Amino acid sequence: MICSICLNGCQPVLRLKSRPDEVWREAGNRKSNIDINSLAGEYKMKPLRGKALLNDPVQNKSTAFTREERERYGLQGLLPYSVTDIGKQQQRVLANLRSKNSNIEKYGYLNDLLERNQRLFYRTLIDYIGEIMPLVYTPTVGEACMKFTQIFRKPQGFYITPEDRGKILPLFENWPENDVRIIVVTDGERILGLGDLGANGMGIPIGKMALYVACAGIRPEYCMPVMLDVGTSNQILREDPLYLGYPRPRLTGQDYLSLVEEFVAAVQNKFPQALIQFEDFSSQNAFRLLDRYAGSVRCFNDDIQGTAAVTLAGIYASCRITHKPFVDLKIMLLGTGSAATGVAELLLSAFMMAGLSEAEARSRISFVDRQGLVVTVREEIKPRVRSFASEHAAMDFVGAITAIRPDVLIGATGTAGAFDEIAIRQMARCQEHPVIIALSNPTSHTECTADQAYRWSDGRAVFASGSPFAPVTLDGRTRYPAQGNNVYIYPGIGLGMVASHARLVVEHMFLATAEELANCVLPEEIERGSIYPEIARVRDVSQKIAVKVCQVARQEGLAGVDLPDDLETYVYTLMYEPGY
Numbered sequence: 286m287i288c289s290i291c292l293n294g295c296q297p298v299l300r301l302k303s304r305p306d307e308v309w310r311e312a313g314n315r316k317s318n319i320d321i322n323s324l325a326g327e328y329k330m331k332p333l334r335g336k337a338l339l340n341d342p343v344q345n346k347s348t349a350f351t352r353e354e355r356e357r358y359g360l361q362g363l364l365p366y367s368v369t370d371i372g373k374q375q376q377r378v379l380a381n382l383r384s385k386n387s388n389i390e391k392y393g394y395l396n397d398l399l400e401r402n403q404r405l406f407y408r409t410l411i412d413y414i415g416e417i418m419p420l421v422y423t424p425t426v427g428e429a430c431m432k433f434t435q436i437f438r439k440p441q442g443f444y445i446t447p448e449d450r451g452k453i454l455p456l457f458e459n460w461p462e463n464d465v466r467i468i469v470v471t472d473g474e475r476i477l478g479l480g481d482l483g484a485n486g487m488g489i490p491i492g493k494m495a496l497y498v499a500c501a502g503i504r505p506e507y508c509m510p511v512m513l514d515v516g517t518s519n520q521i522l523r524e525d526p527l528y529l530g531y532p533r534p535r536l537t538g539q540d541y542l543s544l545v546e547e548f549v550a551a552v553q554n555k556f557p558q559a560l561i562q563f564e565d566f567s568s569q570n571a572f573r574l575l576d577r578y579a580g581s582v583r584c585f586n587d588d589i590q591g592t593a594a595v596t597l598a599g600i601y602a603s604c605r606i607t608h609k610p611f612v613d614l615k616i617m618l619l620g621t622g623s624a625a626t627g628v629a630e631l632l633l634s635a636f637m638m639a640g641l642s643e644a645e646a647r648s649r650i651s652f653v654d655r656q657g658l659v660v661t662v663r664e665e666i667k668p669r670v671r672s673f674a675s676e677h678a679a680m681d682f683v684g685a686i687t688a689i690r691p692d693v694l695i696g697a698t699g700t701a702g703a704f705d706e707i708a709i710r711q712m713a714r715c716q717e718h719p720v721i722i723a724l725s726n727p728t729s730h731t732e733c734t735a736d737q738a739y740r741w742s743d744g745r746a747v748f749a750s751g752s753p754f755a756p757v758t759l760d761g762r763t764r765y766p767a768q769g770n771n772v773y774i775y776p777g778i779g780l781g782m783v784a785s786h787a788r789l790v791v792e793h794m795f796l797a798t799a800e801e802l803a804n805c806v807l808p809e810e811i812e813r814g815s816i817y818p819e820i821a822r823v824r825d826v827s828q829k830i831a832v833k834v835c836q837v838a839r840q841e842g843l844a845g846v847d848l849p850d851d852l853e854t855y856v857y858t859l860m861y862e863p864g865y
């Protein structure tokens with residue numbers, strides 16, 4: 286019998302909700318010195334009774350408390366008669382959810398559910414990930430951030446402002462958990478393609494964390510969303526009487542860097558096992574912080590590195606549709622920010638790993654910005670982009686497509702419509718199956734829609750986008766766009782880091798996980814033109830990504846524990862599976 290988790294023949298007994306150490310023993314692996322209970326051990330719960338128990342989102346089961354539990358915990362009279370199981374509760378949640386008129390109402394309802402009954406929230410998110418992910422993540426999270434001041438109900442996550450300078454470490458004592466393994470931190474300066482949203486950007490770390498739990502089985506208590514609220518350059522927000530953030534102009538320069546430094550040092554001190562995920566920083570700070578910390582601190586930047594891996598995976602998978610060898614590809618990037626530059630740098634390594642010289646590899650990658658093709662004769666070029674500048678004469682975007690004839694076009698601009706009809710038609714003139722990856726989020730900021738990409742390429746494009754699009758039927762044939770989003774990478778990276786206790790996150794992890802993600806795309810998905818796995822399989826994917834991270838950690842001598850041979854089983858045993 287094939288296991289529905291790993292799809293490779295492991296015994297379904299692993300699905301049982303045994304204690305992790307029992308599962309591990311069952312797997313027959315005794316080669317490790319790992320104390321599995323310290324990694325995935327049961328969460329120690331406070332003993333609660335009565336109303337306090339019903340009001341505790343971690344322990345609450347609401348109508349699922351059995352008669353015996355109702356008696357034992359003083360719940361009689363506090364619940365309606367019927368005892369229901371989690372499945373029935375899910376049906377009620379779904380009926381409620383689907384009755385809402387707008388996505389933002391659904392977002393609010395789901396947030397309330399999380400605050401009421403954490404296990405029911407995560408179980409439902411996992412079981413209905415395709416339907417619910419767009420409501421807790423892109424695109425709805427973008428709208429939620431824009432409306433954060435109006436829809437705010439209950440504080441979640443941890444806020445740090447310049448007024449906390451010098452006392453971040455003691456402030457961490459206020460966080461209810463001592464064992465934090467993953468921190469997603471933003472300063473709110475580049476929230477999706479929406480710009481500087483200041484403290485309203487807290488929706489992003491919260492949404493990313495929910496997906497860590499749902500997509501990779503990271504235990505909720507290990508997760509800490511953080512807002513480094515250093516002010517905002519968004520004057521409209523600062524002047525909004527309902528604005529909840531630090532209502533000053535954004536901290537810059539040394540004042541900014543020293544606050545981040547204090548935050549990172551405090552994390553090392555208080556939560557030494559934590560992985561820090563930098564998220565939605567401005568491009569300049571994103572690179573600055575990554576350069577400063579990647580070599581010494583367990584951290585990565587999701588927009589630079591997670592996005593690069595997911596994009597590289599999509600490019601690898603596209604070769605199975607276009608039947609072109611990866612080493613022959615020419616890739617054009619629109620935008621020269623964090624995401625595009627991260628993609629170019631990982632692609633460079635991937636091309637070189639595939640046998641190209643550095644010069645040859647660089648020549649396969651071209652950048653276009655608002656001024657057109659980035660060419661060597663230009664005076665002002667961003668330092669990280671300069672080495673990719675093309676030898677061509679200066680020309681506009683469509684001219685560059687015509688001259689270079691890229692196989693793959695990637696948009697990371699945050700600008701709606703940046704792939705217009707002329708550009709897509711030109712791609713379709715140059716290539717039988719142009720690969721178009723419109724990374725920008727949320728949907729309102731995508732470079733082009735799925736419908737546009739298929740229509741303007743006469744149905745021949747291979748299309749993926751950062752936010753999800755429904756299938757498109759054109760000339761009687763249905764096309765299935767894929768979602769090219771770092772959600773396929775970062776949760777697995779986090780799980781792999783939790784599993785391996787690796788000291789650092791290194792580039793090989795992103796190269797290896799990109800390959801693995803591409804391998805996860807099933808033949809039937811390739812057949813229908815998708816370059817990413819169906820989102821419903823994201824937990825299986827994250828498990829495989831985590832295994833790759835462990836393998837790289839072991840190969841590079843970075844693992845903090847002696848990893849066992851059977852990494853699939855080991856990683857699986859660490860994954861939180863919500864239920865009663």
Ligand SMILES: NC(=O)C1=CN([C@@H]2O[C@H](COP(=O)(O)OP(=O)(O)OC[C@H]3O[C@@H](n4cnc5c(N)ncnc54)[C@H](O)[C@@H]3O)[C@@H](O)[C@H]2O)C=CC1
Nearest residue numbers: 477478568620621622623624654698699725726751770771
């Ligand atoms: N799908 C995914 O997993 C991810 C998507 N993104 C999305 O990518 C977008 C960009 O993110 P970052 O690179 O971090 O932002 P960024 O602000 O660092 O870079 C955006 C770049 O696009 C350029 N640009 C804007 N409009 C343009 C146009 N019409 N033509 C040419 N260049 C243009 C800007 O000058 C800048 O260089 C955002 O919308 C973000 O949501 C980012 C990370 C992951």
Ligand SMILES: CC(=O)C(=O)O
Nearest residue numbers: 477565588726770771
């Ligand atoms: C997906 C993501 O990380 C972004 O759009 O910024």
Ligand SMILES: [Mg+2]
Nearest residue numbers: 564565587588
């Ligand atoms: Mg991001």
